[in-house]
Amino acid sequence: MTQLPDLTDPGLYDHWADDVVRFCDTDQAGHVNNVAIAAYVETGRLMFDREVIGGIAQALEGEVFRAILANLTVNYLAESFWPGKVRIGSRLIKVGNSSLTTAHGVFRDTNCIASSTCVMVNRADGRSAPIGPQMRERLAVLLP
Amino acid sequence: MTQLPDLTDPGLYDHWADDVVRFCDTDQAGHVNNVAIAAYVETGRLMFDREVIGGIAQALEGEVFRAILANLTVNYLAESFWPGKVRIGSRLIKVGNSSLTTAHGVFRDTNCIASSTCVMVNRADGRSAPIGPQMRERLAVLLP
Amino acid sequence: MTQLPDLTDPGLYDHWADDVVRFCDTDQAGHVNNVAIAAYVETGRLMFDREVIGGIAQALEGEVFRAILANLTVNYLAESFWPGKVRIGSRLIKVGNSSLTTAHGVFRDTNCIASSTCVMVNRADGRSAPIGPQMRERLAVLLP
Amino acid sequence: MTQLPDLTDPGLYDHWADDVVRFCDTDQAGHVNNVAIAAYVETGRLMFDREVIGGIAQALEGEVFRAILANLTVNYLAESFWPGKVRIGSRLIKVGNSSLTTAHGVFRDTNCIASSTCVMVNRADGRSAPIGPQMRERLAVLLP
Numbered sequence: 001m002t003q004l005p006d007l008t009d010p011g012l013y014d015h016w017a018d019d020v021v022r023f024c025d026t027d028q029a030g031h032v033n034n035v036a037i038a039a040y041v042e043t044g045r046l047m048f049d050r051e052v053i054g055g056i057a058q059a060l061e062g063e064v065f066r067a068i069l070a071n072l073t074v075n076y077l078a079e080s081f082w083p084g085k086v087r088i089g090s091r092l093i094k095v096g097n098s099s100l101t102t103a104h105g106v107f108r109d110t111n112c113i114a115s116s117t118c119v120m121v122n123r124a125d126g127r128s129a130p131i132g133p134q135m136r137e138r139l140a141v142l143l144p
Numbered sequence: 145m146t147q148l149p150d151l152t153d154p155g156l157y158d159h160w161a162d163d164v165v166r167f168c169d170t171d172q173a174g175h176v177n178n179v180a181i182a183a184y185v186e187t188g189r190l191m192f193d194r195e196v197i198g199g200i201a202q203a204l205e206g207e208v209f210r211a212i213l214a215n216l217t218v219n220y221l222a223e224s225f226w227p228g229k230v231r232i233g234s235r236l237i238k239v240g241n242s243s244l245t246t247a248h249g250v251f252r253d254t255n256c257i258a259s260s261t262c263v264m265v266n267r268a269d270g271r272s273a274p275i276g277p278q279m280r281e282r283l284a285v286l287l288p
Numbered sequence: 289m290t291q292l293p294d295l296t297d298p299g300l301y302d303h304w305a306d307d308v309v310r311f312c313d314t315d316q317a318g319h320v321n322n323v324a325i326a327a328y329v330e331t332g333r334l335m336f337d338r339e340v341i342g343g344i345a346q347a348l349e350g351e352v353f354r355a356i357l358a359n360l361t362v363n364y365l366a367e368s369f370w371p372g373k374v375r376i377g378s379r380l381i382k383v384g385n386s387s388l389t390t391a392h393g394v395f396r397d398t399n400c401i402a403s404s405t406c407v408m409v410n411r412a413d414g415r416s417a418p419i420g421p422q423m424r425e426r427l428a429v430l431l432p
Numbered sequence: 433m434t435q436l437p438d439l440t441d442p443g444l445y446d447h448w449a450d451d452v453v454r455f456c457d458t459d460q461a462g463h464v465n466n467v468a469i470a471a472y473v474e475t476g477r478l479m480f481d482r483e484v485i486g487g488i489a490q491a492l493e494g495e496v497f498r499a500i501l502a503n504l505t506v507n508y509l510a511e512s513f514w515p516g517k518v519r520i521g522s523r524l525i526k527v528g529n530s531s532l533t534t535a536h537g538v539f540r541d542t543n544c545i546a547s548s549t550c551v552m553v554n555r556a557d558g559r560s561a562p563i564g565p566q567m568r569e570r571l572a573v574l575l576p
Contacts, residue, residue, distance in 0.1 A: 019165045023190045024183050024323040028314035028370065034501050037310040038470040039168050046167045046226065068193065069466050074504045082316065169465040172458040172514065178357050179456040182326040212323050217361045226460065292472045301461045309452045312471050327456050335515065371479065 003144055005093065007103050007115035008077065009144070012144065013089025017047035021084045029135045032080040032113075038105060041074060041116040044088025044104045049120075053100070063132035067100060067120035078113045092142040093117070098128045100139065125142075148287055149237065150154050151259035152221065156288065157233025161191035165228045176224040176257075181250060185218060185260040188232025188248045193264075197236075197244070200282045207276035211244060211264035222257045230257070236286040237261070242272045244283065293432055295391050295403035296365065299375025300432065305335035306352075309372045318324045320368040324329065327363060327396060329404040332376025332392045337408075340380075341388070351420035355388060355408035366401045374401070380430040381405070386416045388427065437525065437576055439535050439547035440509065442454075444576065445521025449479035453516045464512040469538060469565040473506060476520025476536045483553075485524075485532070488570045495564035499532060499552035510545045518545070524574040525549070530560045534570065 005012050025036035049067070057065040080086075087107045094101035104116040121128045131139070149156055169180035172197045193211070201209040203258070224230075231251045238245035248260040293300050313324035337355070343352040368374075375395045382389035392404040409416045419427070437444050457468035472574045481499070489497040512518075519539045528535035536548040563571070 008195065018164060019361045020187065022163065022183055022187055024315055026187060026316035027312055028316070028318045030316045033312045033474075034504065035467060035471045035474055038504070039166055042168060042465075042467055043164065043166055050227070069508055071505065071507050072466065072470070073503065075503050076501055083194070113489045147344055168459055171456055172459040172460070172462045174460045177330075177456045178360065179327045180358070183323045185322075188321055200537045209424060214362065215363050216322065216326070219359050220357055221350065252373055298558070308475065309469055310451065312474060327454055330456060331452065331454055355560055371482070379450060426483065 004117070005103070007014045007105050007117070008112035010105065010107060012091055012103065013050045013091050013105060015052055015090040016046045017088045017090070019043045019086050019088065021080065021082050021086060023082050026082050031085065032082065034074070034076060037076065037114045038072065040086050040088055040106045041072070041104050041114070041118070044090045044106070045102060045118050047089035048102060050138055052142070057135065060132070060134050063134050064124060065131065065135045066123050068089060068123055069118060069120045070099065071119035072116065074114055074116045076114050078111060080108055084108060091144065092139060093140045095131065095136060095143065098122050098130050148261070149247070150227045151249050152256035154249065154251060154254065154256070156206060156235055156247065157235050159192045159196055159234040161188045161232045161234070162182050163187045163230050163232065165224065165226050165230060167226050167269070170226050177225065178218070180221060181220065181258045182216065182218055183249050184230050184250045185216070185262070186259070188250070189262050190245060192234035192246060201279065203286060204276070207278050208268060209275065209279045212267055213262060214243065214265045215263040216221055216260065218258055218260045222255060222260050223244045224252055224257045228252060235288065236283060237288060239275065239287065240272050242266050258278050292405070295393050295405070296399045296400035298377055298389065298393065298395060298398065298400070300405065301379050301393060303336045303378040303424055305308070305331060305376045305378070307331045307374050307376065309370050309374060311370050314370050320370065323365060325364065325402045326360065326362055328374050328376055328394045329360070329392050329402070329406070332378045332389055332394070333406050336378035338392060344383065344424060346400070348420070348422050351422050352412060353410055353419065353423045354409050354412070355431070357406060358387065358409045359407035360404065362402055362404045364402050366399060368396055368401045370401060379432065380427060381432060383419065383427045386410050386418050436549070437535070439549070440538050440544035442521055442537065442539060442542065442544070443504050444535065445523050445537060447448050447480045447484055447522040449476045449520045449522070451475045451518050451520065453512065453514050455514050458514050464509060464514065467504070469508065469546045470504065470506055471554060472518050472520055472545070473504070473537045473550070474534050476538070477534060477550050480522035480534060484574070489514045489567065492564070492566050494567050496556060497554055497563065497567045498556070501550060502531065502553045503551040504548065506546055506548045508546050510543060512540055512545045516540060523576065524571060525576060527563065527568060527571045527575065530554050
């Protein structure tokens with residue numbers, strides 16, 4: 001994939017997680033702080049890891065997959081305010097040699113307030129390791 | 145009121161707010177960190193302020209009420225883990241001369257993982273000020 | 289001890305820890321959020337645990353001590369603002385049958401913005417357990 | 433600038449800010465959580481904004497500059513643990529038509545645990561606006 005899909009389109013996402021905007025997520029600028037939005041992205045990413053990637057990885061036979069976050073990008077698209085709820089959409093968008101890239105959209109109702117990509121690297125013995133053939137095959141099915 | 149009601153009894157509470165346990169709420173001890181639980185209490189307290197106390201205070205005629213947090217107590221009753229949701233019950237339990245005390249219970253399903261009391265002081269001109277008669281009358285109705 | 293010492297007096301404290309006021313510690317009220325102040329208290333308490341209590345507990349012979357937080361109280365004394373540093377003073381103020389109580393003061397320069405007490409309970413086999421005689425003797429030396 | 437300088441080289445940075453690793457910055461994986469590292473980056477960025485960019489912007493004659501965060505990238509380079517301190521280096525690395533890009537390195541002693549770039553967009557009347565000629569001239573001096 002050489003071009004990113006539209007990360008602000010809720011139709012891209014097939015996994016959703018919920019979070020709640022906390023008062024302590026706001027800052028003295030009067031809106032939700034950018035670090036809190038990184039926390040919402042984490043909520044989406046880790047529920048996706050747990051509910052989608054983790055399920056696939058557990059069923060591998062003799063093949064280990066353990067991914068850790070290597071890169072985070074967040075695009076801040078709109079101010080957001082307390083109180084309220086957010087929904088975070090997640091989608092696998094790329095499988096590299098030893099890494100996965102996921103895309104995320106943080107939504108207030110249908111308004112995308114932030115989009116994100118996360119690169120997670122497969123690790124073995126303290127270093128990056130190629131994703132094995134079984135895992136690669138199962139991940140390919142999830143790509144857009 | 146000289147004795148606290150049972151703050152772990154969900155039947156005490158007539159106002160409920162929701163929060164989500166975030167991965168970043170956990171700490172290296174493997175469970176939800178005590179500071180995150182203080183954030184859940186804040187979610188309950190401020191939604192109660194907004195939806196119950198604030199509504200009452202807005203309708204006062206020529207009487208000002210503006211409360212700020214002066215004291216927080218939290219009792220940690222059970223370990224809690226990611227992921228999951230919490231519900232926070234809130235109830236006004238005391239009206240003093242210039243202060244309110246609220247009680248809160250943080251629940252995972254029916255399990256009370258933490259209870260809390262919060263004292264908020266009415267402020268005017270930078271100092272504590274007696275709660276006016278209209279506000280006092282309306283608050284009295286909310287007491288257990 | 290039936291009465292608390294003055295927790296706002298820096299002279300009470302013999303252990304100090306540092307923290308930094310982060311922008312994301314502020315909230316839309318324009319000041320440092322009450323949950324962030326609970327985090328500063330945690331910084332003080334856990335550095336005290338690590339550097340004072342932990343050192344004592346490690347040298348026990350055949351006696352186990354493992355304390356977990358059971359109760360937190362915070363008194364909010366003054367508004368605080370970004371940026372800046374805070375210093376947190378800590379002192380053991382009570383040794384009960386199975387619990388310790390520590391006191392904490394959060395200071396901006398010499399101004400005490402919050403005071404706190406924390407009760408930690410000794411745990412063994414998933415329940416509270418009496419503090420052993422060696423630990424008790426060593427803790428007694430630390431009391432005011 | 434078509435290529436990023438080495439963001440892990442402390443020699444790149446001419447502005448430094450301090451932060452403290454809090455216990456509640458760790459997560460159940462046993463290390464400092466990725467969201468906390470985004471908070472350290474914010475500490476560096478906003479102290480740089482305040483102490484460098486803000487000083488320049490205040491002295492403009494008849495020209496307004498108000499930047500808000502539009503994009504954050506963080507590269508996670510090494511695990512980090514509680515307790516300890518971090519230093520965050522900051523440097524302006526690009527001036528676009530209506531945006532600035534800053535680079536940041538988060539260091540434990542001399543070990544760069546994370547690098548980051550932040551794009552901030554100049555805003556006027558609720559939309560992005562070109563950076564004026566005075567501001568542009570003063571920013572150019574700060575580039576590598």
